[in-house]
Amino acid sequence: MKREKRVWISLILVFILMMVLSGCSGVTGPKTAKINITIDPNPVPCSSENEVWPFTIILDESNGIGVTVSSFRWDEYNQQEQPIYTDILYEEDIIDWFESNYIPAFSSLQNGVYYYIAPGDEFANYVLLTLEGVDDDNNPIEATARVDLLPQ
Numbered sequence: 001m002k003r004e005k006r007v008w009i010s011l012i013l014v015f016i017l018m019m020v021l022s023g024c025s026g027v028t029g030p031k032t033a034k035i036n037i038t039i040d041p042n043p044v045p046c047s048s049e050n051e052v053w054p055f056t057i058i059l060d061e062s063n064g065i066g067v068t069v070s071s072f073r074w075d076e077y078n079q080q081e082q083p084i085y086t087d088i089l090y091e092e093d094i095i096d097w098f099e100s101n102y103i104p105a106f107s108s109l110q111n112g113v114y115y116y117i118a119p120g121d122e123f124a125n126y127v128l129l130t131l132e133g134v135d136d137d138n139n140p141i142e143a144t145a146r147v148d149l150l151p152q
Contacts, residue, residue, distance in 0.1 A: 033135035034063035035103065037145035044115070046152045053115035053149050059098070059131065060108040067141050069094050069101045069133040076124035084122050105136075115149060124149055 038058040046053050061067055072094050076085040094101040098109040117123055127147040135141050 030137060030139070031063060031065060032137065032139040033061055033065035033067045033103075033105075033141050035067055035131055035133070035141055035143040036060045036062055037129055037131060037143050039129075039145055039147045042146075043148035043150050045150045051116075051152065054112065055115070055147065056110055056112050057129065057145075058108055058110040059103055059143075061103045061105055064105045066105050066107075066136045067103045067133045068135075069098075069103065069131055071130075071132045072097070073128075073130040073132075075128045075130070077126055077128070078122055079125045081125075084124060101133075115147075123151070 036059075038060060040056045040058065042055065044053045044055045059069070070091065072089040074085075074087045074089070075083055078084050089097060091101050097111045100109060103109055115124070115127070126149060129145045129147065131141075131143045133141045
């Protein structure tokens with residue numbers, strides 16, 4: 001009986017070792033970068049001094065893989081949730097805004113923004129920011145954030 005028990009224990013240990021060495025350890029798929037977009041403050045109050053809405057955009061990588069940002073989209077919406085303005089920044093503009101279009105692993109980029117309404121333009125109730133890029137392992141990355149603008 002003891003001999004059978006040892007054989008079973010040995011077989012189980014060999015099976016576990018084979019699983020670990022073959023990569024079947026419960027890990028699902030390759031790891032990809034994760035970008036978080038943080039807005040500070042949010043919602044954004046209007047500055048009574050110069051009638052702008054100042055806030056900071058922070059792009060933060062939190063999964064240990066660098067990202068090259070290829071586009072940064074800015075979509076403004078009115079109180080009826082209708083789109084009123086869209087702008088897309090590409091590599092050169094992203095570098096102008098954030099001083100780089102590359103976010104290293106576990107790092108961040110940030111930029112201060114002043115939202116301004118030109119006379120005669122419609123007030124944007126909120127802005128959707130959408131970042132697209134490719135991580136160091138060539139996986140496509142997308143992140144979005146909403147910026148709520150408080151009325152004057």
